[in-house]
Amino acid sequence: MRMQKNGLTMGKRIAAAVGAAALTLGLAACGNTNTADSSNGGSSTPTVSFMLDWTPNTNHIGLYVAQKLGYYKDAGVNVKILPTAQAGAETSVENGVANVGFTTLSNVAAFNSQGSDLKFVFDLTQKPVARWCALASRTDIKTPKDLSGKTFVSFGSAEQTAVVQQMIKYAGGTGEIKTATAGTNTFETLTSGKGDFGGFYVTWEGVESELNGPALNCFVASDWGVPGNPDQLGFAVKSSWLKDSANADALKKFISATKKGYDYALANPDKAADILVAQAKEAQLDSKLTRTSMEEIAKNGYWTTDDAKSLPGTVNFDDAQPYLDFQYKAGTYKDKDGNDPAQAPQAKELATNEYVD
Template identity: 70%
Template sequence: MGRFTRGKLSGRVIAALCGLSLVATSAACGASNDADSDTTPSISFMLDWTPNTNHVGVYAAQALGYYKDAGINVNVLPTAQAGAETSVENGVADVGFTTLSNVAAFNAQGASLRYVFDLTQKPVARWCALASRSDIRTPKDFDGKTFVSFGSAEQTAVIRQMIKSAGGKGDFQTATAGTNTFQTLSSGKGDFGGFYVTWENVESKLNGPALNCFVASDWGVPGNPDQLGFAVNSSWLKDAKNKKTLQTFITATIKGYDYALSHPDEAATLLVKQTKEANLDPKLAKSSMEEIVKGGYWTGEANKTSLTGKLNMAQGQSYLDFQYQAGTYKDSDNKNAQTAPQASSLATNAYVEH
């Protein structure tokens, strides 16, 4: 994943990683079906970051011909400088990889996004310091330290709650993260940061440095803070053809994710081959898939090989309420949202319950 944030990428990073225009369809940052005709329904899917195992279901469905068999053409787009959410809102992409909380934040400012597929059924974020830091043993020890951040109010609220739950005051400084949080921590410019257990934590185990990590839900943060999945523009769904294409896309994509859960090594290999310019480490990709299956992060159960794609509305609402109370969600005038976002309005399970 390369980072833990729910914000934008700089244009420089985008250019360096992709070296492509937004509509590129090379194997590195974008891919397209072989099927391509005026009569074949098409849908575009924008990544939230560089390709990684979070996206493996899409790449597996592409490589194994699931989209072609379903009769749709899928164009995978590299993430844009403005982010997947803005790109979906503006019609640059039909579907974007995002989080439920991001949808809430954008909609509070006037967007009309709809969350239509949820991948992660268990928290995947980890808040970590280097294991060599003997002065950090619980989140209370984050007090007075420097958080390596991407400037997210959402993250700030999570960290503050964790510190208070552990008996601290919730006071800390922030330092802007570079493209590699490991390097920022190792350089001494920060004391702790956010990682994904299915990617950076796997990388830590393979290559170091060792980390000492905490899960937000273990330290006073309610619900599931890490509901990652797909969103579309609500207005785009008003067209019956688009709704049908989305249904076909999600059904075939779930088939791709199920393949990845049943064949983790093979799926990791497909991901690496289809995203060559991303230079993914094959060992990291395979180890990541092994962690995903073993931990049941997509299914809720260890070693289960099929997912539902359903959003747990109750868990989502608990987390949205928490962030609302923390003042995370702002309206277009940068004032606190007047009411808490409602998971049942932001999201639907209709496309995974057919």
């Protein structure tokens, strides 16, 4: 699960990490999925296709659990889980290759600023999961101020850069950084000395670091002057797709069953992790890493608010808008001509909680 804070730049790079085979499988599996397929070989059960944003990991565990335990069948919906395509989940949803895609609210803002028609309909993460880290062996880096002038290992994302520069300035640094393109493994890029710090997810690479090394020294953006929640990860659809009442009904069934899958994972982290490993064989997930990741998520409530065993799945608009405003002021969002939009993207226009029960 590599840090990917801006689908506009990441989408075209995903295939290198996932492999051409996954791309071929994804396109072959899709077929014509511009609408929820109610024909389904003569059955009246609608089919919803879901495109991953990366290789399968615990962010996607609810889908695999719901599929394995029959939650989709019980809800009256068929679900196809598709490997990520070279174009990325956002573009695939926009073009009708998939009905639903895994993305972030900020990615939806970026795509819609350029003319896309996406709607964020389910928010998995309720607390920031991104971490900005240097190797713990780098004793010269104690706070984000010490990142001034250092080399940031990234995918060229304007969003990531804005976050990092704000953290550095808040800590008293200049905000000036150099950049290096991340390879398929940010750990290797750092240990090779080609970069000084990079972005990670605490629920996956943070766990990997604790289990296998190398040790990291990490910072949370919200602790260093970045407003709101930068890490609202979840599901998006094409707005026009929802105009068909059959599609809207299928989406509600899909989200309800998927949410049940995530809730099962929170209550049974080890069992759910084992289901993910078995169901996503192509990813060759490490069982210990997957179990520990799910345990970390359940223990620290990254997906939950009041009830530790049940995720809300809803967008917190009070956390969403300040972050979108921040990124807008940083010049992250551009229209199709490369200009700044007239105003900041509005969270309540980009997202809805209507389909989460």
